[in-house]
Amino acid sequence: MHKEQHTAVLIDCWMKKLGEITFENRPQKFDGFIREAKKLSEDKTLIFGLEDTRGFGRNLATYLKAHKYIVKDIYPALGNAMRLSSPTVEKNDAYDAFCVARILRDMVDKLPDTKNEDIFFTIRQIVKRRDSIKKRGIILQSQLHDALMYNYPSYRKFFCDIDSKTALCFWENYPSPGCLSGIKLEDLAETLRKASNNACSTKKAQAILSLIAEDGEVKKAYQQERDFIIQGIVKEIRYLKQELTAIDTELRRLIQETGYKLQTMPGIDVITEAQIISDIGDINRFPNADKLARFAGVAPVLFSSAGKGREQRSRQGNRNLNGVLYFLAIQMIQVSRGGKARHPVFHEYYKRKLAEGKRKPQALVCIQRRVLNIIYAMMKNKTEYQAPNL
Missing domain, CATH: 1.10.287 (Helix Hairpins)
Known part of the structure; x- marks a missing residue:
């Protein structure tokens, strides 16, 4: 998906290439694209997968959903992994579209449906x-x-x-x-x-x-x-x-329309809440807090081979959201000049992790994870912050 044009490759369930279509990124051209796709597919059922990284495919996704087509989101990381899996790596629009089509065929039941939530966008x-x-x-x-x-x-x-x-x-x-x-x-x-x-x-x-x-x-x-x-x-x-x-x-006006109340949590103002909502979007696309933690890069990643290995700190995930959580975690464990913890529950949890043998960066990631769990629950249920008990 590009600013000026899109490229689509059609394949069947046997991975046979049925055709390739390049068309302008203009709503006026979408009808012609569908007619050409139906012609190439010989009236087979069409399922669309969009690798949309910068929002250039929003108009097309809205058009397809309005015409009752199944539209799936293809994560860019999946497309990149598919390209690199070939012995000879290629990089062009047609091959990228073919990789997207293969991913759609193999993972159609696991890929999320495209949801163009205008307020989050x-x-x-x-x-x-x-x-x-x-x-x-x-x-x-x-x-x-x-x-x-x-x-x-x-x-x-x-x-x-x-x-x-x-x-x-x-x-x-x-x-x-x-x-x-x-x-x-x-x-x-x-x-x-x-x-x-x-x-x-x-x-x-x-x-x-x-x-x-x-x-x-x-x-x-x-x-x-x-x-x-x-x-x-x-x-x-x-x-x-x-x-x-x-x-x-x-x-402030838009956040109020979402129904989220993250500003009731200490350390979160209107700007921080906007950043969190901007990165997470619709919370319902994450079935549980663990999925959101992996998305934010605060869940450990297992690196092992031949039964040897260990879980390590993730360097992946959404780094913008990870940065917001990092600074929130710093605030949660801060101590005043008089030695009083700003948030006793989080400060006690932090000290407990240090006592367990974790290094300070590792303990801080634990704070990030706990903060994220609370944010997930607040967004999922649209409730205000309730301080946990010591």
Whole structure:
């Protein structure tokens, strides 16, 4: 399945190749694809398997299900394993489609039915959009650091965060020391007070002016053009912040529609819940928590031969979901400065695993697994978090 076109290979139960079809990824072309498939199959029963990794086959899957066809999901790992099993490895659309057809024939009773849950797909798209905005924001912050360093050597002492609301207002109005020429102390203080909702006082304005005076200034050519760059960066950062606020609002609304209540669990906010839902999707596609654990890469994997071997930590599975679970597990075993555990049950479980001889990374995986079991139950039953007993 590709962005612009799809390739299909038809085989029968004896693995005889009946034909090959390449068609454009446009709904208008789907009717022609079905007519050609029926012609090649000589009116045999058609069952479709889709290896859709990036959502390019969603329209086709929706079309096929609307026309009452059986549509199965083919995991990319299965297709890749089938390709590599050949003595001579090939890689082209026709051979990939043939491998998918073979998998469909051999595992038709085990493969999951395609379920195009629009709400989970939409949440996944919004989460990706949010991630790209965050990455862009990090790049812009780095650019702002570089630009400010030449104008204000002590700029880090002006504000705690260079991208705070007050800081952005200052950089936009006074991108270089020359812009402060003729500005009175009270005028600067008033600008800062408005931007910070009266959090900044005249004392802050005086401190900034003192730091600038201590640094000194060397007048350079094309300063106005460099000021223009800083002002442009500030405007873009401000726009991205507004976009993130709008995205978070939209995620809250969509999550509420799913009925999940993961935010009732300590350590999970709206963003973390959105990431979990984005990676898991419809929880009903996992018959039990063990299947979800394998999907997340927190279930041990057995490596053995000739009766020798042992279970090892999995490096497979969905690494995005695994990363979310890792940071959740870290929060669960944290201890305050006073030595009090934030979550006594998980902290006690962690210490028990260490006492059993497990190393810290292994014990942390056990915490991940336990957290995942709780998340599975909460999503399956759509219930709130209930702290386990000690």
